Amino acid sequence: MNKLEGLVDLKTGAQRRLIYSDQAIYEQELERVFGRCWLFLAHESQIPNPGDFFRTYMGEDDVLVIRQEDKSIKAFINSCTHRGNRLIRADRGNARAFACNYHGWAFGIDGSLATVPLEREVYFNEIDKDQFHLVPVDNVASYRGLIFGCFDKDAPSLEEYLGDSRWYLDAVLDAMPGGTELIGATQKVVLHTNWKLPVENVCGDGYHLGWSHAGAMKAVQSGDLSGFTVGNSSVDLEGGMSVAGLNGNSVLAALDGRSGYAFYPDPTLALKYLEENRAKAVARLGKFRGEKLWGSQINFTVFPSLQFLPGLNWFRVYHPKGPGQIEMWTWAIVEKAMPDELKQxxxxxxxxxxxxxxxxxxxxxxxxxxxxxxxxxxxxxQMPVYTNMALGRSGQRVGLPGDIASGIVSEHNQRYFYRRWQEHMQAKDWSEVPQYNINPLEAEHEQRPVQAA
Structure with a gap:
């Protein structure tokens, strides 16, 4: 499907429901979204040592992320270059080589074909092993411990892709010395939903909190912390912001410096940690991020399918498995500086x-x-659905990057999500994908360069 006009209407905030069910649209997404964008692969804390590997997906492509002997990181398609069998079935581990259990071809951690059974007898020593190197992911890079991969050689750098959203990401990823780590096993669950729906639900939908989650909020909420009391009429409309216009990446944030721990039965330990380290966060991040963002409830989205929520501290990626199914992977994200008791x-x-x-x-x-x-x-x-709340009511906040709408109840971020989706779907290659950081950062706020993985 090449003609996508009318599926997303930016003027009215409408989307055609066809984008959630059509197989042809989904196939084009695999090519132009998941085959083109930078996708989260793993956290560096999950593969700290040479030979450590983590198995994940890029779209529906099975991928191995491997720490090399020189501590760099490479990623390869998890498929034997002989007959295509899956090399590794384990989620993670450490290995000196990866052997295919079909015919025994073995590959080094650098992707090279190391050994071929009966090489002399049946190949007559004529096989060119260099020709059968594991297929690499073209681009691999890290930002503050988050490892991303991209299949497209013409893609912008990860730094450019994240754009000014890095200024907000650093309010969590770089708030404390040592950065962050992921803890716990990978929680995997299959949901019968189109992948775009959970992304838009988290990226900006504060509207559903007090209604859909009324029972859950009542069960776990600490009464002295939050304005997010049950019932839509009591959700705090002015105490936060919805930030988009950052190359498809977005932020939904309260601005109180403590509401991230509102949904803990007992937030005492977390609040103590915030109090003891607030000055350090302000020194690293500046007054606004150190006082207003660090410790607040924040929803981060890195387009297309990575999301994490500091405070609630879940970290998540969505792997599409067709137009009507996803595999959702979840971990806990913590600051390395946190005491072990708080991490637990x-x-x-x-x-x-x-x-x-x-x-x-x-x-x-x-x-x-x-x-x-x-x-x-x-x-x-044939019926549309709408993300038209507060349409046309966003703008600039001095000193903050992005196009910003007031409050956490807005469909501002969802509109930008579908705008970015449409831009990728209509573009034949990266040269046709617009790059924009609305209300860009001033020079003194520029980020440190991203490191190649």
Whole structure:
């Protein structure tokens, strides 16, 4: 499908339901979104030593991320170059080589073909091993411990791709010395939803919090912290901001410096950590980020499919498995400087609130699956859906990058998400994809260069 006009209407905030169910649209997404964009692969904390590997997906492509002997990081398609069998089935581990269990071809951690059984007898020593190197992911780079990969050689650098969203990301990823790490096993769950729906739900939908999650919020919320009390009428409309216009990346943030821990049965330990380290965060980040963002409830989205929520501290990537199904992977993200007791409390709370048995995810999973199914019918597919809340009511805030709408209840970020989706889907290559950081950072706020992985 090459003609996408009318599927997303930026003037009215409407989307055609066809984009959630059509197989041809999905196939084009694999090529032009997941085959073109920078995708999250792993956190450096998950592969600290040479030979450590982590298995993940880029779209529907099975990928191995491997720490090299020189501590650099490479990624390869997890498929034997002989007959295409999967090399590794484990989620993660450490290996000196990867042997295919079909015919025994073995590859080094650098992707080179190391040994071929019966090489002399059946190949007559004539096989060119260099020709059968594992297929690499063209671009691999890290930002503050987050490893990304990109299949497109013509893609902008990871630094350019993240753009001014780095200024907000650093409010968590670089707030404390040592940065962050992911803890806990990978929580995997299959949801029968189109991949775009959970992304838009988290990137900007503060509207559903007090309604969909009323029961879960009442069960886990600490009464002295949050303005997000149950019922839509009581959600704080002015105490935060929705930030978009950053190359498809977005931020939804409260601005109180403590509401990130509102959904903990006992936030005492977390609040103590914030109090003891606030001055250090301000020194590293400046007054606004150190006082207003660090410790607040924030929803980060890196287009197309990475999201994490400091405070609630879940970290998540969505792997598409067709137009109506995803595999959702979740971990807990913590600052390395946190005491072990707080890290454990954060992991326990992530398991309570999100993931396969999470109170909040069960609410969202049901809603998003229903939205997907209701987009499949012949007549229903002809009906639009809308993200038109507060349309035209965004603008600049002095000193902050991005196009910003007031409050956390707005569909501002969702509109930008679909705008970016449409830009990628319509573009034949990266030269046709617009790059924009609305209200860009001033020179003194520029970030340190991203490091090649």
């Amino acid at each position: 409390q954060i992991l326990d709370n992530v398991l309570l609130t999100f993931g396969p048995a999470g109170l909040f995810d069960n609410d969202d999973g049901d809603n998003l699956a229903s939205c997907t199914v209701q987009s499949r019918g012949w007549r229903t597919r």
